[in-house]
Amino acid sequence: MKPLCEKVLPDENSSWRFCRYDWQEMEFNWHYHPEYEICLTLGGQGLRYMGDHIGQYHEWDLVLIGPDMPHAWQSKLSDTPQTVYVAQIPAAWLHQQLTEQPELAVLGSLLERAGRGLLFSDASARAALPLFQSMEQASPYRRLLLLLQLLELMLADSEACALSSTLYANSGKQEYAVKKLDRVIEYIYDNYTNDLNAQELARLAHMSTNHFHRFFKKRTEKTLTEFINQLRIAKACKLLITQQSPISAISDQCGFNNLSNFNRRFLQLKGIQPSQFRQRFRGKPAAI
Incomplete structure (x- = not known):
């Protein structure tokens, strides 16, 4: 959302x-x-x-x-x-x-x-x-x-x-480079559950792919893959709390290409498996 x-x-x-x-x-x-x-x-x-x-x-x-x-x-x-x-x-x-x-x-x-x-x-x-x-x-x-x-x-x-693993605040909103980043991040927010690639985003920022990777890492303190995975895992957390769908289905909804990759990324970012996360929040106040 x-x-x-x-x-x-x-x-x-x-x-x-x-x-x-x-x-x-x-x-x-x-x-x-x-x-x-x-x-x-x-x-x-x-x-x-x-x-x-x-x-x-x-x-x-x-x-x-x-x-x-x-x-x-x-x-x-x-x-x-x-x-x-x-x-x-x-x-x-x-x-x-x-x-x-x-x-x-x-x-x-x-x-x-x-x-x-x-x-x-x-x-x-x-x-x-x-x-x-x-x-x-x-x-x-x-x-x-x-x-x-x-x-x-x-x-x-x-x-x-x-609290957040990613720096979201953007100072100097009139800076040209920040406007480029805003445009890219807005596109990622709208499409992060779909297949995204650096070439596509680099074109959006009017940069070469290599320049875009360096630019994105400097501005967000995350690689492009890390940034997208964090958004996907955050969405997965919300779905695990609010839905009873199988974990494999939630993995697909969040844009992961296979369940093992989803489990590995989830453990990496949250420190526990998706099933353990769901159990921890079962019966707790629900999200949207």
Whole structure:
């Protein structure tokens, strides 16, 4: 499924957006936006999707999502509402602050790592809650100070870990080379379950095949084969969770040419066999 672009509008008299939601269930909404997003999800459990990551979230879930990173959460209907706090910060504005305010330059490493999505420790999630709660009734000035405290908290978390194995964020959207990569990646997203070859994609980028391989690896930190396999395995995970189809059928649906290749790639990327993955998630909150 191709993610939808979400339009984010800053709060009145603010450069960024803060909001709180209370949901009985969280429906799958695969989307992205050019803003950084800090999301604290409380009091529930379900599945978290970020780039090519699919994993469970539990009662305390604090993440930082980089610009243009596709993401979604999903949970089943519950009698107890889940509370979700969200801060969405325009990337251009935040980058400008780091450039113009030398005191903020220390945040650069955190924002760079956010390109793969960052999950923070339970301790950080618990410490973030009073900051978010204070934002609810705060003035725009006070809310900005609280946002800086929140970023400082996340920067200090040595247990923060990347979720997606692929860097999805693209800085400098007007750069010509980035536009080429966007065009190629969009084509891959639309066709990754079909046969794809480097020659075809190189023509799309107006490059020689050898140049394209080097360009793609430099820009995504993955070879073309690795990138496509990660998308296929992410789709397989979703189908294993939501369908009862035989694993061989799911292998075909995801574009693998034979079952043994599928099993080998799945084990390589997820660390377990497809059958074990399905068993682990059986009876858990379902995806789409």
